[in-house]
Amino acid sequence: MKRIIPVRLPGGRDRSYRIQIAPGALAQLPALVASRWKGRGVYVITDANVNRLYGRTVMHGLRDAGFDPILIDVPAGEESKSIGIYYGVLTALLENKVRRGSVIIALGGGVVGDLAGFAAASVLRGVEFVQVPTSLLAQVDSSVGGKVGIDHDLGKNLIGAFHQPSLVVIDPLVLKTLPPREFRNGLAEIFKIAAALDPKFFALLARNTAKLRPTETPFLTRVIATAVGLKAAVVEKDEREAGLRKVLNLGHTLGHAIETASDFALRHGETVAIGMVLEARMAATMGLLSIDHLMRITQALEAVGLPTRMPGTLNMKRVHSALALDKKVKDGMPLFVLLKAVGSSAIDVPVPDALIRSVLA
Ligand SMILES: NC(=O)c1ccc[n+]([C@@H]2O[C@H](COP(=O)([O-])OP(=O)(O)OC[C@H]3O[C@@H](n4cnc5c(N)ncnc54)[C@H](O)[C@@H]3O)[C@@H](O)[C@H]2O)c1
Ligand SMILES: [Zn+2]
The missing domain is CATH 3.40.50.1970 (Rossmann fold)
Structure with a gap:
C-alpha cells in the first residue's frame, strides 16, 4: 500500500x-x-x-x-x-x-x-x-x-x-x-481538490462517503494519494500561483470571508464547504454550472457531515466587509474560482456585488 x-x-x-x-x-x-x-x-x-x-x-x-x-x-x-x-x-x-x-x-x-x-x-x-x-x-x-x-x-x-x-x-x-471534526475539516479540502480538478475522483468520493473514515485505511490511503497527486501536479505547473494553482482556491474566497466573520469559531474546512456550495450557486445563477452539478456537490458534502449553509448566527455585513478586504478584485468586483462542471473550473471570474449579496442572504 x-x-x-x-x-x-x-x-x-x-x-x-x-x-x-x-x-x-x-x-x-x-x-x-x-x-x-x-x-x-x-x-x-x-x-x-x-x-x-x-x-x-x-x-x-x-x-x-x-x-x-x-x-x-x-x-x-x-x-x-x-x-x-x-x-x-x-x-x-x-x-x-x-x-x-x-x-x-x-x-x-x-x-x-x-x-x-x-x-x-x-x-x-x-x-x-x-x-x-x-x-x-x-x-x-x-x-x-x-x-x-x-x-x-x-x-x-x-x-x-x-x-x-x-x-x-x-x-x-x-x-x-484525530478528533472527528478535524477529520471532516480535511475531507472538505479533498472534495475541493476533486471538484476543481477531477470528475472521476469526485464520483469515487461521492459514491463512497460512508467509507471516508479513519478506520478505512486502504480506501483512505488511496484517497489521500489521489488528492496529493492532483495537488502536486498543479504545484509542478504553477509553483507560485501565477495562474493554474488558483483553482485550488475553489470555495476559499467566500470561505475565508466566512471564517474571518465567524472569528474562527468555524474550522477552515467547514467554511470551505459552505464557500464551495455558495460559490457553486453563484456559478449556477450565472449559467456556468448546471443545477444537477450544484446538487451533486451539496449532497456529497452533506453526506460526510460538512455544513453547506451560512450559519444563522453569522453577521452578513461582516462577511461582506471581510470579502471587500480580499486582494483579488477586478473593476471593483471580487474575483472567484467558479465551477463549470464537477471536476472543471474557471479562474478569475468577476462576480457582481448583487449576486454575492443574494447568495449570502
Ligand atoms: N500552507 C498551505 O498550503 C495551507 C493549506 C491549507 C491550510 N493551511 C493552514 O493549515 C492550518 C490548519 O491546519 P489543521 O486543520 O491541520 O489545524 P491544526 O494544525 O491546528 O490541527 C488541528 C488539531 O488537530 C490536532 N492534531 C493534529 N494531528 C493529530 C492527530 N494525528 N491526532 C490527534 N490530534 C491531532 C492538533 O493538535 C490540533 O488541535 C491553518 O493555519 C491553515 O491556514 C495551510
Ligand atoms: Zn484551504
Whole structure:
C-alpha cells in the first residue's frame, strides 16, 4: 500500500522532492531521515497534542537511528501561527545550535507545518525541512506545495514564504486519533481538490462517503494519494500561483470571508464547504454550472457531515466587509474560482456585488 509521488520543480534536481504515503510510515521516518541527513542536527517541531501522542516514538526512533534530536513544542491551535511563537521557535533553534546543514521536521497539523516551514525558510536564510503531516487537512493540502507562514493581527497567512520541503512523509494510521471534526475539516479540502480538478475522483468520493473514515485505511490511503497527486501536479505547473494553482482556491474566497466573520469559531474546512456550495450557486445563477452539478456537490458534502449553509448566527455585513478586504478584485468586483462542471473550473471570474449579496442572504 506504499505510494511515492514525486514533485518535480524547475530549478535543479535538489528542488524536487518525494511524498511518501503508507500506513505505518511514521515508524519509517527515522530511517528515511538517516538515509539522507546522517550526522546532521535534527530539530522536531510539534504541538502539545501531537507531542503527547507521537512525540516520544519519533524521538526514540531518531535516537536509535543515531541522532541527538531536539524537540520544540508549541501550544496547539491557530494562535501558534503568531510572531511571538515564531520568535520563540527561532530562539530555541538558535540556542540549540541550528546550522545550515540541519534539518527541521514538522510533525503535526497545518499549523505546525506552516510555522515550522516558515522557521525553516527563514532561520540562517533557510534550512531543509521534512513535512510529517498528522491531520487530514495537512496530509492532503498544506504539507504539499511549499506555502509556509504565520498570521498577522490584520489577517491570516499574511507573512510567509515559498519554501518547499525536502521530503513529505504521510502516515494515514495517525488519523485514527484525530478528533472527528478535524477529520471532516480535511475531507472538505479533498472534495475541493476533486471538484476543481477531477470528475472521476469526485464520483469515487461521492459514491463512497460512508467509507471516508479513519478506520478505512486502504480506501483512505488511496484517497489521500489521489488528492496529493492532483495537488502536486498543479504545484509542478504553477509553483507560485501565477495562474493554474488558483483553482485550488475553489470555495476559499467566500470561505475565508466566512471564517474571518465567524472569528474562527468555524474550522477552515467547514467554511470551505459552505464557500464551495455558495460559490457553486453563484456559478449556477450565472449559467456556468448546471443545477444537477450544484446538487451533486451539496449532497456529497452533506453526506460526510460538512455544513453547506451560512450559519444563522453569522453577521452578513461582516462577511461582506471581510470579502471587500480580499486582494483579488477586478473593476471593483471580487474575483472567484467558479465551477463549470464537477471536476472543471474557471479562474478569475468577476462576480457582481448583487449576486454575492443574494447568495449570502
Ligand atoms: N500552507 C498551505 O498550503 C495551507 C493549506 C491549507 C491550510 N493551511 C493552514 O493549515 C492550518 C490548519 O491546519 P489543521 O486543520 O491541520 O489545524 P491544526 O494544525 O491546528 O490541527 C488541528 C488539531 O488537530 C490536532 N492534531 C493534529 N494531528 C493529530 C492527530 N494525528 N491526532 C490527534 N490530534 C491531532 C492538533 O493538535 C490540533 O488541535 C491553518 O493555519 C491553515 O491556514 C495551510
Ligand atoms: Zn484551504
